[in-house]
Amino acid sequence: MANINYELAKELHQxxxxxxxxxxxxxxxxxxxxxxxxxxxxxYSTHRP
Structure with a gap:
C-alpha cells in the first residue's frame, strides 16, 4: 500500500x-x-536549494 500512496503523491505533486x-x-x-x-x-525534497 505504501507504494500506491507514494506513486499517488508523486502524481499529485506533478x-x-x-x-x-x-x-x-x-x-x-x-x-x-x-x-x-x-x-x-x-x-531530496528537504535539501533542495
Whole structure:
C-alpha cells in the first residue's frame, strides 16, 4: 500500500496539488518508514536549494 500512496503523491505533486501530495506521502512514510525510495525522496525534497 505504501507504494500506491507514494506513486499517488508523486502524481499529485506533478499536477501542483501539493497539500494532497503531502498527505499521501505521509501515509506512505507511516506505512513503510524505512523504505529507501521514500526516504531518498524525503532527503531530496528537504535539501533542495
Amino acid at each position: 499536477h501542483g496539488k501539493l497539500e494532497e501530495a503531502k498527505t499521501y506521502f505521509q501515509k506512505a512514510l507511516e506505512e513503510e518508514p524505512h523504505s529507501p525510495v521514500i526516504l531518498s525522496r524525503l532527503r
